[in-house]
Amino acid sequence: MKDALILGIESSCDETSCSIVKNGTTELATIISSQIDIHKDYGGVVPEIASREHVKNITIVLEECLTEAKVTMDDIDAIAITYGPGLIGSLLIGLEAAKTLAFIHNKPLIPVHHIAGHIYANNLVRPLTFPLIALVVSGGHTELIYMKENYSFEKLGGTKDDAVGECYDKVARVLDIPYPGGPLLDKMAHEGNATYDLPTPLNDDSYDFSFSGLKSAVINLVHNEQQRGNTIRKEDLAASFQKVVVDVITKKTIRALNNYQVKNLIVAGGVAANRGLRESLTTECQKEGIDLTFPPMKYCTDNAAMIATAGFYAYQKGDRADLSLNAKSSVPLS
Amino acid sequence: MKTFYIDTSSSYLFAGISVDKQLKNEIKLKLDKELSSFTLPKIEELFKEVEIEPKDIDKILVVKGPGSFTGIRIGVTIAKTFAWSLKKEITTLSSLEAMATISSTDYDYLVPMIDARRGYVYGAIYDRQGTQILKDQYIKKETLEIAMEDLPGKCVIITNDILTSKFPTISYDAQIEEIIARFENRESQNPHAINPEYLKLTEAEENKDK
Incomplete structure (x- = not known):
């Protein structure tokens, strides 16, 4: 088979990224322009500012990527683009750039779901083995996906409200930990003990999650302790919060693996970097004889390498979009 | 010179291709929320109709704003x-x-206005040759009208928004051939440096130091 070079573009939140991947396995170049320092001042991503930054960065990122990969647009076989879910204004910049490149260079346009990208980031580590369960945990997503074969997705469950990463950031804010608080909260959790009593959210037989109640419980707890004049032991509260989150995610993930008789688990998304979650899943998967894959840290955050990789399999499957492809803030993976 | 013109700063898509200042074809289409879906398909049609390939274009003339933030982008x-x-x-x-x-x-004076809500507009004053009398700005509509009163000639508001005024008002219909002829020789810029002109900070930035 002839090699296929896919140029991927990702701009769904606050990272402008472009990547060129060969045959869904070999990364030639990936450029990521992160806006994290800009949004830090606002305690979270400001959509309008994110959109403005994407426009400034998009062609610079594209150029750097082609230069680093030492290829030209003539060498590219198809353009893969994140069309959703994400911030609509942010998505549109990558999308219009991708559509323009497809138009002026007469290349196929491959629509890629952001979550499919996160899952396929693992393919850059080693080829996915099917069937598998993918646990997607990030600032925007908390989902369990069953994959029977390449590019087939069945959603088993997802969050009913806040995504797990979003919950981490909000709890971090309550504890006065600077944005993005998730990673720091994880670090603090390792320095404390789970001594605070917090409710386990949506502790049922479904594969769904709910984190807004847990977030409220933390806020109430902090408030009540302050009223009583008690000092919050931040490390202990972080440990207590993390234990509840990690336990419920681990429990539901292991149950999905057992019920579907699947021996492969891959983890994807920004929260895949969470040490507490890594430790818990590693222990449980060892017990159950499950093959577990975590993406390397560089693929945990948003990047276009994962989009170009997923795009290759979508391309092989025959997925194509025309120039009327629109961005979607929320869209199921199917 | 083959020039491609594009303006998506409002709810309309205005686009055209001209060859040596002669307009070959144009698009004037109200797209509203469909702007993101249909701008490129319509542009593809435009190129096909005039039988010009994107690679044959010499110069691109783009409207950088102000207007709808998403539209301009x-x-x-x-x-x-x-x-x-x-x-x-x-x-x-x-x-x-x-x-x-x-x-x-x-x-004698042309006063384009784009509704920016809460009594504000994006506006400016130009004479009929296109010389700028009052620079593009985010301004209270009343303030701009006071400036119009002092003009030593007849003036008209040009807008596609619903703005009531004591001054005569005409709706905007892009004269694409004229626009290209007037602006295509403007000095070229590095494409990386081409960015929207919003004329207004984001709300988050405005409220930051409050």
Whole structure:
């Protein structure tokens, strides 16, 4: 088979990224322009500012990527683009750039779901083995996906409200930990003990999650302790919060693996970097004889390498979009 | 010179291709929320109809705003990607300059206005040759009207929004051939440096230090 070079573009939140991947396995170049320092001042991503930054960065990122990969647009076989879910204004910049490149260079346009990208980031580590369960945990997503074969997705469950990463950031804010608080909260959790009593959210037989109640419980707890004049032991509260989150995610993930008789688990998304979650899943998967894959840290955050990789399999499957492809803030993976 | 013009700063898509200042074909289409879906398909049709390939274009003329934030970004992203990737010349004009481009008129002063809500507009004052009298700005509509009262000649508001005024008002219909002829020789810029002109900070930035 002839090699296929896919140029991927990702701009769904606050990272402008472009990547060129060969045959869904070999990364030639990936450029990521992160806006994290800009949004830090606002305690979270400001959509309008994110959109403005994407426009400034998009062609610079594209150029750097082609230069680093030492290829030209003539060498590219198809353009893969994140069309959703994400911030609509942010998505549109990558999308219009991708559509323009497809138009002026007469290349196929491959629509890629952001979550499919996160899952396929693992393919850059080693080829996915099917069937598998993918646990997607990030600032925007908390989902369990069953994959029977390449590019087939069945959603088993997802969050009913806040995504797990979003919950981490909000709890971090309550504890006065600077944005993005998730990673720091994880670090603090390792320095404390789970001594605070917090409710386990949506502790049922479904594969769904709910984190807004847990977030409220933390806020109430902090408030009540302050009223009583008690000092919050931040490390202990972080440990207590993390234990509840990690336990419920681990429990539901292991149950999905057992019920579907699947021996492969891959983890994807920004929260895949969470040490507490890594430790818990590693222990449980060892017990159950499950093959577990975590993406390397560089693929945990948003990047276009994962989009170009997923795009290759979508391309092989025959997925194509025309120039009327629109961005979607929320869209199921199917 | 083959020039491609694109303006998505309002709810309309205005686009055209001209060869040596003669307009070959144009698009004037109200797209509203469909702007992101249909701008490129319509542009593809435009190129097909005039039988010109994107690579044959010499210069891109893009409206950089002010106007709808999302709208401006669509046009600017398309234009800068096009120009960068095919190594084409690119230059910009403001939406208000485009609106004040009328080939012949009885009015002495043209006052383009775009509704920016809460009593504000994006506005400017130009004379009929296109010379700027009052620069493009985010301004209280009343303030702009006071400036109009002092003008030593007949003036007219040009807008596609519903704005009531004691001054005569005409609706904006892009004269694309005239716009290209007037602005295509403007000095080219580096495509990477082509960015929207919002004339207004984001709300988050405005409220930051409050």
